[in-house]
Amino acid sequence: MKQILNIAHYEIMHIFRERVLLAILFIVPLLYASMFGMVYVSAILQHVPLGIVDLDHSQESRAVVSAFENTSNFKVIPQVSTYADLEAGMKNGLVRAGVVIPADYSQKLAQHQLTQILTVYDGSNLIYGFNTRKYFQQVLNTFSAEHTASYLSGLGMTKQEITNVMDMVSYSMEVWYNPTFSYATFIFMGLVLMIIQQIGLLGIGLTVTREKEENSWLQFLCAAVPQWKIFMGKALPYFIANFFNYGLLLWIAARFVNVKIEGSVGLILLLGLLFDLIIISAGFIVSVYFPNSLLVTRYLMLISVPIFVASGYSWPSTHIPVAINMLLRTMPYTWMAEGFRLLTVKNLSFAYIADKIMVLILMAAATTFFALTFPKRRKPPAQIGTAVNSALDLPNKNL
Structure with a gap:
């Protein structure tokens, strides 16, 4: 029992000496729960x-x-007042559903003929799709019953006649973009993009920190090699590997998971290249400024879940608090996920994703600039905190 208590004492002291670990254990769970609750x-x-x-x-x-x-x-x-307005609104996100009342609606109603009201809704987002379908049924069923009751209020009709009248108004329903309500089409590629982001960040993020831990980073800093060559040499293998994974996972999604992937191949490749460049550049910057691999791994692990949940991919961004929306707009994943869904699920042209591509271009330019011009000087070792492959003194029992 004494040995167990000594080990527990050491672990407790380690937790309180390592501020990041303390935050992960006691602050991050509360932060996540609060953020998810707000979303x-x-x-x-x-x-x-x-x-x-x-x-x-x-x-x-x-x-x-x-x-x-x-x-x-x-x-x-x-x-929205015309069918063309409705089509445009469904493409650009102004509306998520539509109702079309035919020109002969009142005439057929007066003649007791079958009258159809067309309802359409956006099935590319299943959260909208399932709820909108239910809401359409509620509104139109209620309207049909009220119309029938009003119509028959002044008439003395038999039960059979009432039944015939109640079947007078019907409606047809169409699902656009994701007619089979495929959950794979809805969510799978969002998870794939998150995997590509996290693996890419982790791979490149450990390159410089590994050199620091092996005391070989100093060779790069002292060598007569400019920063941009160091970055390109370090980043090129990860850039190629990450883009290969992007293409491979797209093929697997379309071939084996039956995910709907349409749209221009050139635009799909452009989105992938920009996203890959941002990931690799940002990961290299993180690796340059972080003291060791353990901290890189911790922070990259922490950002994955909140970015995906609050990005608007799984829950409509229109129903996420503005503050969280603005924060997530600074993340490349949000723009990549939006552009990718509009392109591959809705099969839209460049004009509808031009703003997403422009933002990704600006992010790629910014991250690449800072990666190419990183300061070529050695940062003094951290005096506190966990250091991988180092001799960290064990906590004294007198502490």
């Missing part, structure tokens, strides 16, 4: 952006519009 604070997805195309412009069609306006599940976007 999912709305709990229920409401106020889905809805475009209504009223081709009839009658009193009866306005009643349908009012039914959608008077529910908190939808938020009617007034800018």
Whole structure:
């Protein structure tokens, strides 16, 4: 028992001497729980952006519009008034669902003929897709029942006649972009991009720290070799390997996981190259400024989960608090994931992802600049904290 207590005493002293480890054990869990709670604070997805195309412009069609306006599940976007507006809005994200009322709606209604109201919604994001489908059914079923009750209120009809009238209004439903509701299409590539990011960062992030731990980094600093050559020599193998993984995982996703991957091959490659360049440059910068491999591994492990959860890939960014949204907009993964989904799932052209590509270009330029011009001087060893492959004194029992 005494040996167990001595080991426990040593471990406790080590935890309190290592501030990063102390934060991981006691602060990070609370931080994660708080952030996840803020991300999912709305709990229920409401106020889905809805475009209504009223081709009839009658009193009866306005009643349908009012039914959608008077529910908190939808938020009617007034800018959408034509089918072309609806298509454009679904592409650029202005709306996530649409209702099209036919031009002969009131006429068929008056003649007691079958009348269809077209409803469409964006299936590229399953969170929107599943909820929107349910909300459509709720609103239209309620509207149909109210219409029938109002119509029959002044008529003395038999039960069979009432049944026939209740079947008068129906609607058709289309799912755009992800009609099979494939969860793999929805989430798999987001996880793949996160794997590529973390593996790339970890690989390049341990290069300089490994040299520091083996006391060989000084050879690079003292050699008559400019910084940009050191960076390129160190980064090139990881850049090639990471881009190879990008292509390999795309092939596996499309071939074996049946993920929907469409769009321009050139744009897919461009996104991958920019994302890869940012990852490798940022990882090299981290490796230059961090004192050892252990700290690099810790911090890279900590950032993966919150970046993915709060990036807007798995939960709509419109329902994430503004402060978290602004913070995640500084991360390349957020822009890469958005652009990749728009390109491969919605099969959109360059015009719809130009802003994502431009941001990635700026991030690539910034990270590459700092990687190419890192200070060629040796940083003194840290006086406190864990150092890999070093002789850290054990805590004294008198502490």
